[in-house]
Amino acid sequence: MKTTKSARLFKKAMRLIPGGVNSPVRAFSSVGRSPVFIEKARGSRLWDVDGNQYIDYVGSWGPMILGHAHPQILRAVKKAADRGTSFGAATEREVEMAELISTVMPSIEMVRMVNSGTEATMSAIRLARAFTGRDKIIKFEGCYHGHADSFLIKAGSGAMTLGVPDSPGVPSAIGNATLTARYNDLASFENLLAAHPGQIAGLIVEPVVGNMGCVPPSKGFLEGLRSLCTKHGIVFIMDEVMTGFRVALGGAQHLYGVKPDLTTLGKIIGGGLPVGAYGGNKEIMKLVAPSGPMYQAGTLSGNPLAMAAGIEMIQLLSGKKSIYVQLEKKSARLESGLQFVIDKHHLPLTQNRVGSMFTLFFTKERVVDYETAKTSDTKKFASYFSAMLEQGIYLAPSQFEAAFMSAAHSDQDIDRTIRAAEKALLATFS
Numbered sequence: 001m002k003t004t005k006s007a008r009l010f011k012k013a014m015r016l017i018p019g020g021v022n023s024p025v026r027a028f029s030s031v032g033r034s035p036v037f038i039e040k041a042r043g044s045r046l047w048d049v050d051g052n053q054y055i056d057y058v059g060s061w062g063p064m065i066l067g068h069a070h071p072q073i074l075r076a077v078k079k080a081a082d083r084g085t086s087f088g089a090a091t092e093r094e095v096e097m098a099e100l101i102s103t104v105m106p107s108i109e110m111v112r113m114v115n116s117g118t119e120a121t122m123s124a125i126r127l128a129r130a131f132t133g134r135d136k137i138i139k140f141e142g143c144y145h146g147h148a149d150s151f152l153i154k155a156g157s158g159a160m161t162l163g164v165p166d167s168p169g170v171p172s173a174i175g176n177a178t179l180t181a182r183y184n185d186l187a188s189f190e191n192l193l194a195a196h197p198g199q200i201a202g203l204i205v206e207p208v209v210g211n212m213g214c215v216p217p218s219k220g221f222l223e224g225l226r227s228l229c230t231k232h233g234i235v236f237i238m239d240e241v242m243t244g245f246r247v248a249l250g251g252a253q254h255l256y257g258v259k260p261d262l263t264t265l266g267k268i269i270g271g272g273l274p275v276g277a278y279g280g281n282k283e284i285m286k287l288v289a290p291s292g293p294m295y296q297a298g299t300l301s302g303n304p305l306a307m308a309a310g311i312e313m314i315q316l317l318s319g320k321k322s323i324y325v326q327l328e329k330k331s332a333r334l335e336s337g338l339q340f341v342i343d344k345h346h347l348p349l350t351q352n353r354v355g356s357m358f359t360l361f362f363t364k365e366r367v368v369d370y371e372t373a374k375t376s377d378t379k380k381f382a383s384y385f386s387a388m389l390e391q392g393i394y395l396a397p398s399q400f401e402a403a404f405m406s407a408a409h410s411d412q413d414i415d416r417t418i419r420a421a422e423k424a425l426l427a428t429f430s
């Protein structure tokens, strides 16, 4: 595999950009390599600057559910761009987007557009505090909710990979207002409620975790959180930045039939452009400025290019509900192919999957939370990652990430991936 140009770019990037990348998860340091620089993408494929071609399972970390460079989304963006790239004023598209979102996710009665998942979650938590007049929030160990101060406590994938569970630079007063419970462990949540009576403003959860690798909620977990939040007057926030439009069109809240008070969205909702959103119960959302006193704003929020891409994406996804049936079939094909390899060679591996989100964990243990995710052998993962990359399969460069199937992956892509995985695993465990 030729990497001359990527290596040259990375050397220069290291001088100019911290770690050479604009988001830590893009670095290949934890897998002992330097990153490949991407030149273009189409469908299920990526091409790097050295001309290597890959079958992509990162999908820009989730947004590319229809594959890269989808012609209808490209057309919508180009058409919007011809009319101007930003107005900083109200547009029809924003109303259309709000209507689409609340149709797809009925728990969202009102919605505010922002520019990233991080903005969505940090605004939702401010809103929960404004609504309840309380300060503390609860999150789960290993869940990632963007990089705002309140959430960088046992914050999942990026931090887990770098071995820094809590970031410096977060004021202790803010850090201390964030309490952490164990995912899939209702008792640990109840213990926090008992220890801090009347002090919890909001609970935020990844309804299916993607950010310690894929970890599904155990039976009754989300329902239990819902009823405890109702009982204690706590705003229940489902962070569906990853799961929204991914595990089902209506997100995890539709899949599991549990209704949050607020929902945060990102990734797929922007069709590959920088977008986030938060919304939910009207009574709570009415507190947001200028309708209410909780301040939150954005120069580029509801940007016309981003709205065009997002609207086209959601319309494509809602127009053909069979997309989710296809995604399930493709993902199941990959999962069962890999499981055949695992069983045939008696490999100490565990798979987790919900729809088109999945992770192959390098541990024999069943992975249900942060502690069990951490039993994974990250050295073995690094070896597997490299062997896959060399065979033209692009995976996230960390054990603690979910992989994504897109509608553009063909059965041939998937079968090639399974053959590559068998070779990579045999080399890793030889």
Ligand SMILES: *Cc1c(COP(=O)(O)O)cnc(C)c1O
Pocket (backbone or CB within 6 Å): 116, 117, 118, 119, 121, 144, 145, 146, 147, 206, 210, 211, 239, 240, 241, 242, 266, 267, 276
């Ligand atoms: C990616 C992600 C975020 C952060 O979104 P950004 O757009 O990267 O700021 C928040 N929550 C979850 C669950 C995510 O997967």
